[in-house]
Amino acid sequence: xxxxxxxxxxxxxxxxxxxxxxxxxxxxxxxxxxxxxxxxxxxxxxxxxxxxxxxxxxxxxxxxxxxxxxxxxxxxxxxxxxxxxxxxxxxxxxxxxxxxxxxxxxxxxxxxxxxxxxxxxxxxxxxxxxxxxxxxxxxxxxxxxxxxxxxxxxxxxxxxxxxxxxxxxxxxxxxxxxxxxxxxxxxxxxxxxxxxxxxxxxxxxxxxxxxxxxxxxxxxxxxxxxxxxxxxxxxxxxxxxxxxxxxxxxxxxxxxxxxxxxxxxxxxxxxxxxxxxxxxxxxxxxxxxxxxxxxxxxxxxxxxxxxxxxxxxxxxxxxxxxxxxxxxxxxxxxxxxxxxxxxxxxxxxxxxxxxxxxxxxxxxxxxxxxxxxxxxxxxxxxxxxxxxxxxxxxxxxxxxxxxxxxxxxxxxxxxxxxxxxxxxxxxxxxxx
Amino acid sequence: xxxxxxxxxxxxxxxxxxxxxxxxxxxxxxxxxxxxxxxxxxxxxxxxxxxxxxxxxxxxxxxxxxxxxxxxxxxxxxxxxxxxxxxxxxxxxxxxxxxxxxxxxxxxxxxxxxxxxxxxxxxxxxxxxxxxxxxxxxxxxxxxxxxxxxxxxxxxxxxxxxxxxxxxxxxxxxxxxxxxxxxxxxxxxxxxxxxxxxxxxxxxxxxxxxxxxxxxxxxxxxxxxxxxxxxxxxxxxxxxxxxxxxxxxxxxxxxxxxx
Numbered sequence: 001x002x003x004x005x006x007x008x009x010x011x012x013x014x015x016x017x018x019x020x021x022x023x024x025x026x027x028x029x030x031x032x033x034x035x036x037x038x039x040x041x042x043x044x045x046x047x048x049x050x051x052x053x054x055x056x057x058x059x060x061x062x063x064x065x066x067x068x069x070x071x072x073x074x075x076x077x078x079x080x081x082x083x084x085x086x087x088x089x090x091x092x093x094x095x096x097x098x099x100x101x102x103x104x105x106x107x108x109x110x111x112x113x114x115x116x117x118x119x120x121x122x123x124x125x126x127x128x129x130x131x132x133x134x135x136x137x138x139x140x141x142x143x144x145x146x147x148x149x150x151x152x153x154x155x156x157x158x159x160x161x162x163x164x165x166x167x168x169x170x171x172x173x174x175x176x177x178x179x180x181x182x183x184x185x186x187x188x189x190x191x192x193x194x195x196x197x198x199x200x201x202x203x204x205x206x207x208x209x210x211x212x213x214x215x216x217x218x219x220x221x222x223x224x225x226x227x228x229x230x231x232x233x234x235x236x237x238x239x240x241x242x243x244x245x246x247x248x249x250x251x252x253x254x255x256x257x258x259x260x261x262x263x264x265x266x267x268x269x270x271x272x273x274x275x276x277x278x279x280x281x282x283x284x285x286x287x288x289x290x291x292x293x294x295x296x297x298x299x300x301x302x303x304x305x306x307x308x309x310x311x312x313x314x315x316x317x318x319x320x321x322x323x324x325x326x327x328x329x330x331x332x333x334x335x336x337x338x339x340x341x342x343x344x345x346x347x348x349x350x351x352x353x354x355x356x357x358x359x360x361x362x363x364x365x366x367x368x369x370x371x372x373x374x375x376x377x378x379x380x381x382x383x384x385x386x387x388x389x390x391x392x393x394x395x396x397x398x399x400x401x402x403x404x405x406x407x408x409x410x411x412x413x414x415x416x417x418x419x420x421x422x423x424x425x426x427x428x429x430x431x432x
Numbered sequence: 433x434x435x436x437x438x439x440x441x442x443x444x445x446x447x448x449x450x451x452x453x454x455x456x457x458x459x460x461x462x463x464x465x466x467x468x469x470x471x472x473x474x475x476x477x478x479x480x481x482x483x484x485x486x487x488x489x490x491x492x493x494x495x496x497x498x499x500x501x502x503x504x505x506x507x508x509x510x511x512x513x514x515x516x517x518x519x520x521x522x523x524x525x526x527x528x529x530x531x532x533x534x535x536x537x538x539x540x541x542x543x544x545x546x547x548x549x550x551x552x553x554x555x556x557x558x559x560x561x562x563x564x565x566x567x568x569x570x571x572x573x574x575x576x577x578x579x580x581x582x583x584x585x586x587x588x589x590x591x592x593x594x595x596x597x598x599x600x601x602x603x604x605x606x607x608x609x610x611x612x613x614x615x616x617x618x619x620x621x622x623x624x625x626x627x628x629x630x631x632x633x634x635x636x637x638x639x640x641x642x643x644x645x646x647x648x649x650x651x652x653x654x655x656x657x658x659x660x661x662x663x664x665x666x667x668x669x670x671x672x673x674x675x676x677x678x679x680x681x682x683x684x685x686x687x688x689x690x691x
Binding site: 169171173174176178183185187228231232233234236 | 452485488489490509510512514515516520521522525526527528531532535536538539541543544546571587591597
């Protein structure tokens with residue numbers, strides 16, 4: 001149900017702008033957390049800031065004001081400190097320590113909110129799920145424009161985060177990659193790490209009102225993790241992560257509007273979908289890329305096996321049987337199409353096909369000969385490994401194997417190994 | 433830059449290192465001369481890496497003092513290069529080989545300044561020196577173990593230091609990389625620099641190092657290879673595990689008393 005009323009459109013615009021700004025800041029900080037494998041700590045901080053916010057509001061801070069930010073940052077640092085304390089003095093593993101510290105702090109926050117509901121203007125539901133839809137109703141005037149207070153806070157934090165990242169770029173990256181070497185080189189690793197934790201607290205508290213405690217974690221972790229799958233350089237990863245975060249916020253909000261559901265929840269769902277898509281299409285390690293690579297190998301092997309069996313038939317070993325499997329028939333059709341095998345029922349190897357087939361059979365027999373010489377394997381065990389490796393030998397390694405076998409003519413089964421070059425005269429054959 | 437000949441390259445004065453309250457390295461008193469390849473050798477858990485980290489200020493000293501080039505570490509940080517163990521970092525980190533080598537120039541650049549043409553050409557030179565010029569733009573996760581180790585060495589070279597500390601640079605490294613690494617280290621020595629290497633393989637120690645220290649929770653012996661790697665010293669280092677130090681260490685950690 002899209003309402004054409006311009007006031008309504010403005011409301012939606014402000015809500016989307018707030019979500020996108022919040023998401024950009026979270027993706028920026030989240031990228032550093034993800035590459036440092038500290039995502040869980042981001043999770044912990046995002047929950048643990050709650051009691052800090054509640055206490056700051058109790059002490060008279062305005063929601064979204066500087067006092068509340070300070071309370072949240074302190075609470076975030078207390079979490080980290082508690083986690084370390086539990087680790088070094090109670091002997092808890094870091095993840096268990098963080099689990100204990102942040103759930104306890106979060107629970108204290110929830111208890112405080114419920115107990116002091118009358119005195120504190122915080123709704124426990126909002127704490128968990130955010131109130132993105134209500135953000136446009138609490139505004140401050142800026143240059144004659146009624147700007148949502150939450151957007152102002154998020155934009156301020158975003159600017160601070162971007163400046164911090166630019167100023168400390170070298171130190172942040174070196175510390176993230178190799179903290180010990182960075183420290184040995186004299187970089188202030190402790191300050192940088194603490195700064196990242198403060199940044200996480202800031203990004204979290206700026207997001208709190210809009211998306212709530214649970215979904216902040218999605219904004220911190222998911223776009224950054226998706227970007228890490230997609231690109232190979234950290235600078236690019238930051239840009240992609242921010243882009244994914246902003247896009248997810250816009251699409252998620254629009255989808256929530258369309259389906260009339262919770263905006264923050266929908267944004268997190270869209271971010272999750274973005275991650276799945278990234279995992280599918282990631283170059284190299286992506287699911288699609290792996291399937292394509294596996295299938296194209298299977299396809300190549302089928303074609304090469306077909307060529308080799310026709311070559312052996314010509315050699316007089318046995319008649320080549322017609323391919324029986326679907327893949328075998330497809331391979332046959334492809335080889336005919338590309339002119340490796342002649343058309344018609346009698347179709348044997350063409351000149352090009354014979355050339356390629358010879359190289360495969362050569363690879364096969366070279367490998368059998370090499371195994372026979374260097375690996376203690378019974379004669380009848382040589383064929384299967386050669387069937388496998390024949391598809392993976394290149395010209396250079398074939399030359400090295402041939403040089404290694406110098407003087408040992410023929411494969412272990414007594415057959416000739418075809419030459420690398422097109423056979424002219426046997427005496428012309430180069431050593432490599 | 434060459435080192436002053438009046439002071440030793442590296443001195444440990446009665447250095448004790450403890451993790452928590454438990455001492456893992458006891459009263460090491462060791463002087464390493466300048467401009468040589470110096471091996472720190474000992475069994476697993478002997479505290480070799482800990483000794484290196486103590487020199488670099490990466491672990492706090494429970495007692496004693498370290499001097500590098502005759503001065504406390506803080507005064508000579510910029511002249512010290514470090515090659516950590518290869519497994520100490522996450523090689524899936526999204527950076528290229530050149531990015532990592534450039535990190536060697538970061539401390540010298542200071543805040544806000546980015547690596548410029550001078551740093552880039554220095555990085556290319558260092559990569560060439562370790563034989564990795566052709567993989568300069570590759571993501572580090574796609575290198576072999578030996579190549580990764582050489583990337584670390586190139587990063588240390590980019591620091592243009594006078595004293596180098598290397599932690600197990602030959603561990604899990606192919607023969608070709610080992611040879612290349614060793615050749616570069618020998619060049620550094622020829623240029624008048626000190627190279628201190630933690631090493632686990634006794635057999636190759638004699639071929640590589642000018643002098644060594646045998647360590648097993650305490651300094652067993654130090655000096656030229658031929659004098660130190662004697663059957664008696666090796667027995668004391670490898671076979672004669674001092675259960676005594678272990679036992680006392682545990683008692684110190686627990687605040688109790690040994691039986």
